[in-house]
Amino acid sequence: MxxxxxxxQENGDVMAHFGHTNAFKIYEIEDGKITNSTVKGxxxxxxxxxxxxxxxxxxxxxxxxxxxxxxxxxxxxxGLTLYSGVSGSADAAAEALATDTLTYSNKAECGxx
Numbered sequence: 623m624x625x626x627x628x629x630x631q632e633n634g635d636v637m638a639h640f641g642h643t644n645a646f647k648i649y650e651i652e653d654g655k656i657t658n659s660t661v662k663g664x665x666x667x668x669x670x671x672x673x674x675x676x677x678x679x680x681x682x683x684x685x686x687x688x689x690x691x692x693x694x695x696x697x698x699x700x701g702l703t704l705y706s707g708v709s710g711s712a713d714a715a716a717e718a719l720a721t722d723t724l725t726y727s728n729k730a731e732c733g734x735x
Contacts, residue, residue, distance in 0.1 A: 623650070623651045623682045623683070624648060624649070624651075624679070624680050624681050624682050625649045625651060625681065625682065625683050625684065625685060625705075625716060625719060626646040626647070626648050626649075626676060626679065626681045626683075626684050626685075627647050627648075627649070627684065627685045627712040627715060627716065628640045628643035628645075628646055628684075628686060628687075629643065629645045629646055629647040629661060629712050630643075630712075631644075631645055631661065634711055634713060635709070635710055635711060635712060636685065636686070636687055636708050636709055636710065636711075636712050636715060637687070638687050638709070639687075640686050640687065640688065640689040640693070641668055641669040641689065641690075641693070642668060643664065644663060644664055644666075645661050645662065645663050645664065646661070646662055646664070646675075646679075647659060647660070647661050647712050648660050648661075648679055648681070649716040649719075649720075651716070651719065651720045654720055654722070655720055656716055656720050659716070662675070662679060669693070670693065670696060673696060673697065673700065676697075676700065676702060677700070681702060682702065683702050683703035683704065683705060684702055684703075684704055684705070685705045685708050685712075685716065685719060685724070685726070686704060686705070686706050686708065687706070687707065687709055688706060688707065689706075694706075704728075705719060705724060705726040706726055706727055706728060707727030707728070708724070708725075708726050
């Protein structure tokens, strides 16, 4: 499984505003373990303009804080699984997903959308 997280490069946290992130940390997960991770830039793309990158990167899902309902519909329509309502350390979130202990809400909508 390959998971992307909007990544705050300053502190390593899940970026609070998905649409304005300039990087994603990509994790490869196999048999309950993270086998690889890398940070990839969005090349200045924002919001739905970055969705093509997810296909290019081969993502199966995203761990996010929140996003608007239109983005949720587009991403789930692309076949991506969304783990929303997550904050704090991106590495800790990915590790929790790998070990099936990630707490998420399935309510991805940002308050501003």
